[in-house]
Amino acid sequence: MEKKSRRSFLELATAFIGGILGLAAGIPLIGFAISPAFKKAESKWVDLGLADRLKNSRFKKVDYTFTRKDGWVQATKKRSVYVTDVGNGEWNIFSRTCSHLGCLVRWDEKQESFLCPCHGAIFDQTGAVVAGPPPEPLEKLEVKVEAGILYVKET
Amino acid sequence: MEGRKDGRWEGWRVFVRERLPLEAVDAHLRKPLPKHINLLFSLGSLAMFLLMLQAVTGAFLAFYYSPSPEHAHNAVTYISTEVPFGAFVRGLHHWGASAMVIIVVLHLLRVVLYSSYKAPRELTWIFGVLLLLVVLGFGFTGYLLPWDEKAYWATVVGVEIASTAPGLGDFVAKVMRGGTEIGAVTLSRFYALHTIWLPWLAFGLVGVHLFFVRYYGSSGKPENTPEEMKTGKPFYPDQVFEDVVGMLILFVALAAVALFVPVPLEDVADPTNADYDPRPEWYFLFLFQLLKYFQGPFEIIGTFVIPTVGMLLLLFLPFLDRSERAVLWKRPIALTVTSVCVIGIVTLTILGGTSKKLETTEATVQETTQPAEQTQDAVTPETEAVEEGEEVFDFQLTEEEIENAVDVGTE
Numbered sequence: 001m002e003k004k005s006r007r008s009f010l011e012l013a014t015a016f017i018g019g020i021l022g023l024a025a026g027i028p029l030i031g032f033a034i035s036p037a038f039k040k041a042e043s044k045w046v047d048l049g050l051a052d053r054l055k056n057s058r059f060k061k062v063d064y065t066f067t068r069k070d071g072w073v074q075a076t077k078k079r080s081v082y083v084t085d086v087g088n089g090e091w092n093i094f095s096r097t098c099s100h101l102g103c104l105v106r107w108d109e110k111q112e113s114f115l116c117p118c119h120g121a122i123f124d125q126t127g128a129v130v131a132g133p134p135p136e137p138l139e140k141l142e143v144k145v146e147a148g149i150l151y152v153k154e155t
Numbered sequence: 156m157e158g159r160k161d162g163r164w165e166g167w168r169v170f171v172r173e174r175l176p177l178e179a180v181d182a183h184l185r186k187p188l189p190k191h192i193n194l195l196f197s198l199g200s201l202a203m204f205l206l207m208l209q210a211v212t213g214a215f216l217a218f219y220y221s222p223s224p225e226h227a228h229n230a231v232t233y234i235s236t237e238v239p240f241g242a243f244v245r246g247l248h249h250w251g252a253s254a255m256v257i258i259v260v261l262h263l264l265r266v267v268l269y270s271s272y273k274a275p276r277e278l279t280w281i282f283g284v285l286l287l288l289v290v291l292g293f294g295f296t297g298y299l300l301p302w303d304e305k306a307y308w309a310t311v312v313g314v315e316i317a318s319t320a321p322g323l324g325d326f327v328a329k330v331m332r333g334g335t336e337i338g339a340v341t342l343s344r345f346y347a348l349h350t351i352w353l354p355w356l357a358f359g360l361v362g363v364h365l366f367f368v369r370y371y372g373s374s375g376k377p378e379n380t381p382e383e384m385k386t387g388k389p390f391y392p393d394q395v396f397e398d399v400v401g402m403l404i405l406f407v408a409l410a411a412v413a414l415f416v417p418v419p420l421e422d423v424a425d426p427t428n429a430d431y432d433p434r435p436e437w438y439f440l441f442l443f444q445l446l447k448y449f450q451g452p453f454e455i456i457g458t459f460v461i462p463t464v465g466m467l468l469l470l471f472l473p474f475l476d477r478s479e480r481a482v483l484w485k486r487p488i489a490l491t492v493t494s495v496c497v498i499g500i501v502t503l504t505i506l507g508g509t510s511k512k513l514e515t516t517e518a519t520v521q522e523t524t525q526p527a528e529q530t531q532d533a534v535t536p537e538t539e540a541v542e543e544g545e546e547v548f549d550f551q552l553t554e555e556e557i558e559n560a561v562d563v564g565t566e
Contacts, residue, residue: 010392017399021406025208025247028240029215035239071219072226072233 042068045144045151048083054150057085059107059125061096066154081141081152082107082114093141093152094127100134114138184391189375190383192394196373198262200398201405205255206361208406209293210354212248220300222346224339227302228423235420246413252294254409256438259290267493268483270476271374277473279367282360284470289357291438296349298436299342307424308433310337310345316446319458337426377480432512440507441500 046066054060059082068077084092094114096104103118113130114123121132128137142153171177188196219238221230234241263283266272272280299310314337318328333340375384388394425431435443442462449457468475476489483490 007389007392010396014392014396014399017396017403021399021403024406024410025211028243029211032215032238032240032244033218072221072229072237 041155043153043155044068046079046154048150048152051091051145051148051150054083055085057083059084059094061107064152068154077154079154080104083150089145091143091145091150093143095139095141097139098134099129099136099138100132105138183369184395185389186372187385187389188373188387188394189379189385190387191376191379192373192387194397194401195261195265195268196394197398197401198258198265199368201401202255202258202262203361203365204398204402204405205251205258206357208409209248209251209255212244212251213350213354215244216248217350220346222300222342224302224342224424227300227342228420231301231303231420235418242417243410243413246416246418247409249418250409250412250416252297253437254405255290256294258405259287263287264493264497266374267472267489269374269377270478270480270483270486270489272473273476273480274473276367276371276374279364279371280473281470282364282367284466286357286360286364288466289353289360292353293349293357294436294438296345296353299345300349301420302342302424303421304424304428304431305419305421305434307337307426308431309435309439310341312433312435312443313439314341316442316458319455321455321459324459377482434507437504437508441503444503444507444510 044066046064048054048062048064054062061080062083063078063080065076065078067074069075070077080096082094082096084094086092096106098105098116098118098121100116100119100121103116105114105116105121105123107113108115111122112125114127116122116132116134119133121134122130123134123138124130126137127140129135144151144153216234219230219234219241221227231245234245236242266280266283295310295313299306314328314331317331318324320327329335331341331344332338333344372384375387434440442457445461446454446457449455476486478486478489483493
């Protein structure tokens with residue numbers, strides 16, 4: 001009886017110490033692996049060039065690059081947006097990333113809509129969802145014009 | 156309410172027991188060990204624990220590592236300085252490697268102490284020695300990965316040692332490097348060896364080693380009677396409890412070292428840095444020191460003959476030592492050989508670790524990125540090293556000599 005209760009205690013103690021070891025090693029390891037998820041990407045204004053150059057643009061595709069720290073690398077990132085000159089110094093810049101699953105949308109002149117090549121999503125000129133599975137409209141990026149230069153905010 | 160809970164648990168228990176051979180596993184785990192098992196018999200479990208810890212920490216480090224000369228050093232710096240828990244995880248992996256070598260060697264010495272390698276456990280021993288080689292292989296392939304000075308130069312020397320092997324040495328060295336010099340291909344293949352090939356090999360060898368350990372049972376102490384060999388405490392929970400306590404102590408010690416002793420990371424590898432004194436990790440220092448004693452045509456004795464013969468003797472020890480099974484101090488020849496080997500390796504390690512670094516008064520060389528012909532201009536006979544008694548010629552031609560030369564050419 002005494003032997004049995006001793007063995008039960010050892011079984012419990014073994015499981016307890018095993019659990020402690022698992023937690024002591026597991027918590028830092030999981031923190032180490034998932035830490036990038038808690039890192040906020042630095043936002044920055046990116047120069048798209050002279051605003052005059054894009055005057056009267058209507059859903060004009062503009063590709064640009066900028067540098068951002070990517071882990072241990074100062075990487076050059078590429079982006080693509082649609083720029084529209086609304087007039088009165090107002091600009092609309094839409095991200096081309098579909099709000100569904102991240103494919104790049106294309107502006108279609110005939111349909112006056114953004115079409116997604118992946119799952120058939122359609123967005124209207126304001127970026128609102130017209131058809132397909134996206135849960136949200138297209139992202140409208142922050143814009144500013146300073147000293148005649150058009151800037152878009154990268155987040 | 157309580158009854159319903161019990162019923163649900165019982166249902167799960169029946170479900171699991173019907174599908175998995177838990178009772179057979181349970182009976183196997185509770186098999187009694189020999190009597191008089193002491194703490195030294197936990198060393199194998201501790202080695203297994205460290206292997207798992209190295210595998211897990213290594214797998215996590217791989218999330219941030221990039222095996223290319225352009226990125227490796229920066230990636231390791233990033234892990235150590237910017238990733239949360241990065242310095243700790245790298246510390247566990249780095250110091251864990253050293254702990255692994257110590258524990259595996261102590262485990263081997265325990266087997267020698269009680270002559271546990273004798274029949275019928277010869278194969279258990281052979282697979283254990285192969286595992287020791289794999290552990291050293293992990294060390295050798297692992298320390299190139301940070302791509303710092305130590306990584307680079309230790310690998311240069313290590314690969315050169317392999318190249319001295321007769322016959323295929325040069326070929327083996329080229330295969331190890333992936334070419335004629337250490338670079339991107341070397342780093343890539345060392346990474347593949349360290350993270351894919353050696354782990355698979357290690358777990359395969361551990362599987363076979365453990366199979367033999369369970370099949371023949373623990374060797375116990377030599378003085379155990381046949382009756383005592385099967386009437387000790389059960390493996391689970393008694394021995395497992397002692398093993399996990401040992402693992403906890405080992406982990407706490409490793410964690411403390413990982414927290415308080417930063418893992419060294421030297422400057423990025425520079426193949427032109429002649430001021431650097433290459434030194435291997437401490438567990439290869441004995442070999443580093445040994446190489447100094449064999450010069451000229453005898454070099455191969457230190458680089459190839461002694462390590463190869465030593466390993467072969469170790470591997471086939473059960474077939475060479477034909478004495479009756481007894482504790483080490485009752486086997487005078489084994490005691491002498493073991494003592495000489497241990498004292499020799501420890502002494503060489505200490506000598507290697509404390510050996511003076513080279514002091515030179517070499518003139519500094521101006522770094523230049525100028526084209527070759529301009530650089531050549533800068534080297535004049537006066538600036539070149541000239542041995543005593545050797546004449547220095549001034550090759551500059553006088554205008555008259557040039558004119559004469561042109562005349563000869565046009566004639």
